[in-house]
Amino acid sequence: MKDIQGQLISGVFFTALAKYANLIISLIVTAVLARLLAPDQFGVVAIATVAITFLNLIADIGLSATVIQHKELDQKAMSALFSLSVYITVLLSVLFFLCAGIFASWYDQPILKPICQWLALSLLFSGITVVPNALFYRERLFKAIALRSLVIQLVGGAISVAAAFNGYGVYALIINPIFSSLLIFAISYAKFPLKFTFRFSLQALRPIFSYSLYQFLFNIINYFSRNADTLLIGKYLGMVPLGYYDKSYRLMSLPLQNITQVITPVIHPILSMKGKDLEYLNRVNLKLVSFLALIGFPLAVFLYFCSEELILLFFGPQWELAIPTFKILSLTVGIQLVLSSSGSIFQTAGDTRSLFICGLFSAVVNVTGILLGVFYFKSIEAVAQCLLVTFSINFVQTYWLMYRVIFKESLLAFFTCLWKPILFAGLLAVLLFGADLWFHWDQQLYNFLIKSLIFGPSFALLIWFGGYQADIKQFIYRKRSKQ
Structure with missing residues (x-):
């Protein structure tokens, strides 16, 4: 087994490789979109993104850090946490979809309603990926995480720019988050296929919930x-x-x-x-x-x-x-x-x-x-x-x-x-x-x-x-x- 110093350097290296490649891609994509779209369109999507970020935090309920910290959790415990996250995420996604009109009215921006309804898909896939994605980090698969991130940024950025050039306007800005959440779920679940059960017990997980709650x-x-x-x-x-x-x-x-x-x-x-x-x-x-x-x-x-x-x-x-x-x-x-x-x-x-x-x-x-x-x-x-x-x-x-x-x-x-x-x-x-x-x-x-x-x-x-x-x-x- 590698020593901690070596694992730290290896993890930083692969993470840095992907992040700095992503930075270049992100700068290019942002520069192009900024010339094709107006400031108010970026403002509308910024509001919707804030709402989605909040709901993603609720869907996580501190599970990501908990899975990484508590390495004693077995497959049965992971499946229970995964099932819990699915229930929470589906409920949040449906509520967000139905309440999109109220959110749009509050800001007096009708375009917010369809944007939020589309982003409900991003919320759904992001939420149910919480536990499988955390396992990537717990198992320290930094090379796989880096490669996954790079592919998503390349493809998602290209699709967003193409959509903006073809006149999709503000919708070009929400393609990447929807596509990213879908692909991350597909890759994470393929690597760590956790069993979903309609009925499960969280009794054995009570000792970790104080950690999860404060997180x-x-x-x-x-x-x-x-x-x-x-x-x-x-x-x-x-x-x-x-x-x-x-x-x-x-x-x-x-x-x-x-x-x-x-x-x-x-x-x-x-x-x-x-x-x-x-x-x-x-x-x-x-x-x-x-x-x-x-x-x-x-x-x-x-x-x-x-x-x-x-x-x-x-x-x-x-x-x-x-x-x-x-x-x-x-x-x-x-x-x-x-x-x-x-x-x-x-x-x-x-x-x-x-x-x-x-x-x-x-x-x-x-x-x-x-x-x-x-x-x-x-x-x-x-x-x-x-x-x-x-x-x-x-x-x-x-x-x-x-x-x-x-x-x-x-x-x-x-x-x-x-x-x-x-x-x-x-x-x-x-x-x-x-x-x-x-x-x-x-x-x-x-x-x-x-x-x-x-x-x-x-x-x-x-x-x-x-x-x-x-x-x-x-x-x-x-x-x-x-x-």
Whole structure:
């Protein structure tokens, strides 16, 4: 059996291979669709996507993390969980289909009704895939997951673009999620065919439900924390501002997701094998924080100074009003990137209760900020500014609770990991500010290339002379410690 370090590297490698290929495909598809469709069409689909995301969380009820964490669950227990998820998902899908008209009326957008009814198919297949898909991660089949993801992104993106070119309008935006959910279900169920039974007992599963319950509650709370901006902007500021905001947030999230989703899906399945070793878990956490901060804070600075070029190059001049919002949101990338690994640490330690507490605190703070931006300042730029403040508050609270409850140590070692990346980001900001003053041309492509040429080598030099080369080598090549 491979050692944990080797499995972690292997998992990250295959996940990264697919994610970065998907990033390129996603950027191309998004750039094409942004030129064929209007901002309000993206806004309408953003509202429907938020609803689907919420219902998917209910359908999951914390089962994914539970299946990964509790490796003692046998085939009979898995079948019971699968049957439970099927019942919940079918009920939710039917209710969503029937209530689509009410949802459309609330936002005064008639087109929302057929969109939501079609997306009920995506909800159905996503929900019944929860347990089989979690088994892919529990068995650490990262290569298969990567290949599956790449194929789905290629085919789904091609179909979406073809539909947009052929005049399907807003419906081109919902083809990919429907197709993706269907194909993931087919592949997952073919690999792990679980038996569905009309009657089943959950008595033997009661000990795991406290873990599942707090995970589920965290997912729900985190959903509202992350999506209240979309729901409130769409309702009270309008679909056009929502279109600009959604495009800004999604572009900011692309590098964020394609870094976090390379690492975080691997952390829990691999580290769950040593979840009781808190000293080991703390060492891994500090390595992750150091690595993610090293990427995240300089990346946030780069995105901030390239905001205009990125929006205009990828989406065109009709999206110019999204630039100020994207510029502000880009400053949250470093914070969000480091924070992204915290959930896996709580899960691995078996403390989903503390994870839920963090989620609850985050929801209260974030929603308060969003309400201020929407109702007091009444602009999407203000919402972005409020989120920058609230993400910073959540960052400090989450790691304070982690070190107080799980590791029972001070935050000194944690903050020590952050000073170099923050210093690097400050130096990079000076260089890119100088580039803005001296090399600002009319051609956005030239400006972007100049800033990229400054960012790349500077970042490499900062890593080398900052002493991180030894840390990276140690992280990759450190031999398995003796038990």
